[in-house]
Amino acid sequence: MRHVIFRxxxxxxxxxxxxxxxxxxPPARFTLVPRAPPAITGVMNLRGRVVTVVELRQLLNLPEGPTPPARVVLLDRGRRDLGLLVTDVDGIEAVERISTAPGRVTPAVRGVARLGGLGVTVLEPEGLDAAVVALFTPSK
Amino acid sequence: MTMDMSRYLGLFISEASEHLEALSRDLVQLEREGSSSAVDSMFRHAHSVKGMASSMGFEPIAILAHRVEDLVDAVRQDRSRLDRDLVDLLLSSADALLAQVRAVADNKEPAEATALLQQLSARVTTITGHAPATTRVARVTVLKPAATTDAAAEPPANPEPAAAAKAPEASAPAPDETTRPPGAKSAPADPRPGSSAGGLTSGAGAEAGAAAREPRPAESLAHDVAARPAPGLELSGGLQAAAGGALASKPEGEARAPLQRWAVQLRIAPTCQVPGVRAFLVHKRLTTLGTLLDLRPALEELKAGRIPDGYIQVELETSVGDTGIHSALRNVAEVEVVSVKAAVAAPAPAPPAAAAPDSARASAEAGGSRTVRVRTELLDYFLDTVGELMLATARLREVGKVLPENARPELEEGVYRLHTLVKDLHDKVMSARMTPLSLITDRLPRAARDLARRKEREVDLVITGAEIELDRAILDELADPLLHLLRNCIDHGLEAPEERLAAKKGSRGRVLVAVRRARDRVIVEIEDDGRGMDPAKLKAAAVTRGLLAPEAAARLTDREAFLLSCLPGVSTAKDVTDISGRGVGMDAVKRVVESVGGTLEIDSERGRGTRFTLRLPLTVAVVHLLLVEVGDEVFGLPIAKVVGATEADGETLSRSRETALLPHGNGLLPVHALDALLGVPAPVRRGLRPFVVMDGDSGKVALAVDRLLGQEEVVLKPLSRPLDLLPGLSGVTILGSGRPVFILDVPRLLSA
Known part of the structure; x- marks a missing residue:
């Protein structure tokens, strides 16, 4: 199956x-979302649509790094206008044979696969969606 | 006998072409990006073209579109089936369809695309493992150089509303003249219900198509009408049903107090600064009561404030009586009602029609002669232009601020007048756009009849509240969704007569379309008394289609589960018919309702029936905002909730239990710093800063902001997931600069 590969x-x-x-x-500046969890970078105007942008690093609880995020990957989730802020996008590759990912089990991660000799973490769109919604739900 | 459909031809050509062009666009996008929304959208386009073509009787187009639909459906089930060859095939099919539509536009029979059809069928068969189904096409006549005798000879008793409305052109009396609901005269823009179904409304062709698939001789229909006495419930008498509904829901108000003439004398206080505005307000109030027969000084003079000694004389014909007049004028400031006297009806030129016993009919006729049809594009243009005028006026006011002090008053007076006139014009344009729902509901009875006949169901369709008005733009969007919901009720909701009897229900199913106003919303309910929906089945279908995780499905309430029927591809209907049941329509319904700023709710009880509730705004959602700056961010506060703004030094305010207090009027208001309330970083301010005073749930509050940026009129966008989960935000808009700005819901912001 073809996957968009990003970093x-x-x-x-x-x-x-x-x-x-x-x-x-990403635009020069995002509009801040008041009272939103820190992982929410803000909203941007994409040709008249208001898209909520989440920093993937924070969504996946990854440590902070030196490189500024340079791309927004917009998800196709029906009416939900959601974008993931990532460091960069590499391209589109066929990903086969996905095995269980190491570490804590989270619905946002489907597993890992080998691509060009290196590992790639395959994400689950449905789980990402749920993870974003969970950020907004007060119980968490 | 076949039905003449030629008046829908123009509509068919424009809509079909649009759909086909969009289909090609989607295909290209799909191949490039592989997005699932493109597949759904392709399916909708193919489905629409098939429906339209079959109802117009264009068999070659309908069959080809049907094959395309089948193939797209196969792709929808499994995206991996889409390869280059398939895209090529689909693209050339779309081109062929477009060529066929163009042929129709040139008044030629569309060519059969035999080779293409064979290829498509072969692909469908290899993919799905069975041969494609046949396509049903209505027997209608469209391509005729001139009307033949059967159109002319068709008796006007044909209850199809559009045909009925056309009937005045024939010699026989038209049925709509006699069955006109009294509510119809409250619709000056379009006094004949359903009369513009021929071309102004988008989707009329598709609807008429459904209606025309099983044409029946008009004579036998008329027979039906005569044979069944129940008025208002009679399905085949489309207009009667609509008229009966309107009658039933109309209060007995028509028969209230007789019209009487009153001479009213008013005086505007000499101290009044804005006599023109007061006078105009008085005029506006009085015109709502009845007919102004005489006004001195004339309206233009009044608006300009040229009122000798402040006295205004009005002669008014109304049924509300002197108390009604007094109460209408009671709260106009600076206006004194000098006297209200009954005026002797002048033996003036009374219109001859007024003597007729049937006054409702007479006034409707008189109304008819005073109205004209206006193209919707023209109405849209008016609205746009008035909007531009408002902006231009605001700009003039801004420019005036740089003039020297002594030169300003005259300009400001001029701008003020311009502003009132433009505002008034805006109101008028908006009211001209208001159109009764009957424009679209009048088409439902006929559609219901044909649907019921084909499904061998028996249906009573009851429509109430069709006289309620909505903005034309919303109404136009609503035509297809409403028809689709009706189809859903009849196709899936209602059981076969035997099944109904077994369930101890009457053999005739009942579908109710009820329209009502609730504050600033119009609520449309479509309800059947059929078998209801099964939330468990819907959940299972959504899980099977991979649209929902099983755990997520388990958490859904029944109400949320019903809304799953709006996801593309989820349908629990066992049989896929060409009417509905492929799960295409409901997602389109939801999308349309939400795009006009409304909401869709589904309620259902097994064995009892299903109700779809559409809550719609009266007009396109425009809100006035006060824009404020906090730190680097801009927020909108709804002007309706803003009481005022003031400046104060935050440091010097007195405090009570840590909360600063702002003196306002005779009291003290609690101060909330908007930056802290919103979690927006802002530098600490010293010295004077602006405060906005707003109405909260428990009294007024003051919000500390960094800067007031001014007022703006914006179009409100609803918040999409996950933003709708945040308390304190009521919507979002995009400013002229392209910047998204949130609109704050202050009471919820304070309580959360």
Missing amino acids: VEKERYGLPLSAVREVVV
């Missing part, structure tokens, strides 16, 4: 191509 710092991540609407360059 958070040096780690590589993949999302099924069908779950990605497009990839854009």
